[in-house]
Amino acid sequence: MYPKVAEERLITVQCGFDPRHPPLIEARREVVKSYRKRPIVIQAEQWEPGVNDRIIEETGMVNRGERETAVRTETGDHTVPAGCGLILTLEGPHIARPGDWIIVGIKGECYPCKPDIFEATYEQV
Numbered sequence: 843m844y845p846k847v848a849e850e851r852l853i854t855v856q857c858g859f860d861p862r863h864p865p866l867i868e869a870r871r872e873v874v875k876s877y878r879k880r881p882i883v884i885q886a887e888q889w890e891p892g893v894n895d896r897i898i899e900e901t902g903m904v905n906r907g908e909r910e911t912a913v914r915t916e917t918g919d920h921t922v923p924a925g926c927g928l929i930l931t932l933e934g935p936h937i938a939r940p941g942d943w944i945i946v947g948i949k950g951e952c953y954p955c956k957p958d959i960f961e962a963t964y965e966q967v
Contacts, residue, residue: 887943888942
């Protein structure tokens with residue numbers, strides 16, 4: 843387990859509209875805690891349409907069509923752009939675009955991740 847690091851920050855609030863008084867006053871001190879992501883190993887593959895389309899079936903991706911399509915799910919109606927897919931995640935539907943990394947999470951769930959976020963967050967093991 844990693845140690846939790848606490849920072850003390852000064853919290854200020856807006857105070858009235860009287861121009862003769864300073865607009866900000868010290869309200870209270872609050873401890874803001876910092877957390878580090880646990881080092882877990884995930885499975886992921888970058889989606890390239892026409893190259894590894896098996897991802898579509900494995901993730902249950904909806905509509906990877908040539909044109910924009912409306913898709914109705916339990917959470918409502920969604921518009922899926924042409925060439926993209928809709929993955930139903932634990933947090934709700936997410937659009938997967940070509941080049942996105944498709945991640946299998948710790949509960950076996952699949953979700954898309956933009957390449958820049960993936961590169962900043964993960965490293966190959």
